[in-house]
Amino acid sequence: MDINNPEYILNNNIPLGEIEEQEVIDLSGYQVTKAEFFAHLREPTVTIWKERIKFNMACIRRFPGITHIQLLVHPEQKRMIIRPCVADTPDSLRWVSGGGEKDIKSKEMTCRVFALKLYDLMKWEGAYRYKLLGKPAVCDKEMLFLFKLTDFELYVSNTASKRRAPYYPEELKDYFGLPVTEHEEAYKINLADGYITTGGIL
Secondary structure (H helix, E strand, O other), rough: OOOHHHHHHOOOOHHHHHHHOOOOOOOOOEOOOOOOHOOOOOOOEEEEEOOOEEEOOHHHHHOOOOEEEEEEOOOOOHHHHHEEEEEOOOOOOOOEEEEEEEEEEEEEOOOOOHHHHHHHOOOOOOEEEEEEEEEEEEEEEEEEEEOOOOOOOEEEEEEOOEEEEOOOOOHOOOOOOOOOHHHHHOOOOOOOOOOOEEOOOO
């Protein structure tokens, strides 16, 4: 029996960990690579322009039959939350077209004041549009959807080809994501901790 023989290892389903010396790794210094850096055409996103906002169908399908939402913003934590609601809820926003007997479709919401406030809060550049990847979240057993305003894809229009071109600021060239030690805490939610509704400013 030769456990160093590759044929013997394969035929006997011996885990490589039992054969090779394993390296012990310290995760300090590692960053969890942000999902925003990868293509996610079928994942829930919101795109924000200087004067409008639009959630994609993947996001809308997370809340079947929901035609209205509240948008909650935490100015200090730089977060935005989708909160499903009924149409007559104060500060509710219709985020889809259709409904009832019609198929629900994604809808661009004109929101000059709201978008301007977000751009000012985040110090975003007006020439760019920002695409954020959403994550499911729960608060007191209520299903929500969380967008971190600090985590985005940045696009600038390519007027020559009329195609969108991804872009990232120079200061982020060595940034891949949050350190491992901070990553888990980054998505915890407490709605009593400073969130405010959009207050009908869309």
